[in-house]
Amino acid sequence: MVRRPLRAFLAIAVLAVVVIVAAGRPAIAQPPAAASAHATETLGVTVGTAFAFTVSTNEVTPGDTVTVQITQTDDVEHTFTLSSVANYTIPSSDSSDQLTAFFAQHPPLVNVTIPSGQATLTASFTAPPLGVYEYVCLIPGHFQAGMSGLLGSGVLPAGSTAPTTGPGWQVFAIGGTVASLVILALVLGFVVGRRRGAVHEMPPERLGYPEPAPPTPPAK
Ligand SMILES: [Cu+2]
Secondary structure, X not given: OOOHHHHHHHHHHHHHHHHHHXXXXXXXXXXXXXXXXXXXXXXXXXXXXXXXXXEOOOEEOOOOEEEEEEEEOOXXXXXXXXXXXXXXXXXXOOOHHHHHHHHHHOOOOEEEEEOOOXXXXXXXXXXXXXXXXXEEOOOOOOOOOOXXXXXXXXXXXXXXXXXXXXXXXXXXXXXXXXXXXXXXHHHHHHHHHHHHHHHHHOOHHHHOOOOOOOOOOOOO
């Protein structure tokens, strides 16, 4: 016959294991990040009427082979031209000729002409060493109108948001909270169980008064 406090403790322990396994599942299901040094990854780039790039991520991993998947949604020609110069932002006052001269001097990591009406294009490049790299559109007037952005390699550019892939920090925060509560419940269950057990096991001569009747079981 298992004593009541021990039984309660075992019930809490079993519940705790179930909760931990359930909470841990989303995190475990994700493959470990960057297992090998030279993985492949995808950078989605969407262009259209606006003088702006919409990208799927602001950060790549140095050494990775990056496939650029470009989606053209309108009839405005653009280029996706990624600078090879780390931590350098081209002055927004530069003319188109100055921009062309810059890239003649510093060949870009990738330079894709995106014709009007084209649905999708792909290109690839090897993610450069640690740093922040600027990408621009070379169609005259577009860079000057603000068509540029920053891609971090091994670092997130200041002011940008983290890539939205993966489980996100919320999963780990919730999992951690649940685990903490479970551990607290385990400790409390153990302490309460021991104290109840101690009362009933204490010899009457040390107790100094008649041993109390065992508590009535709760209604099932
Ligand atoms: Cu453009």
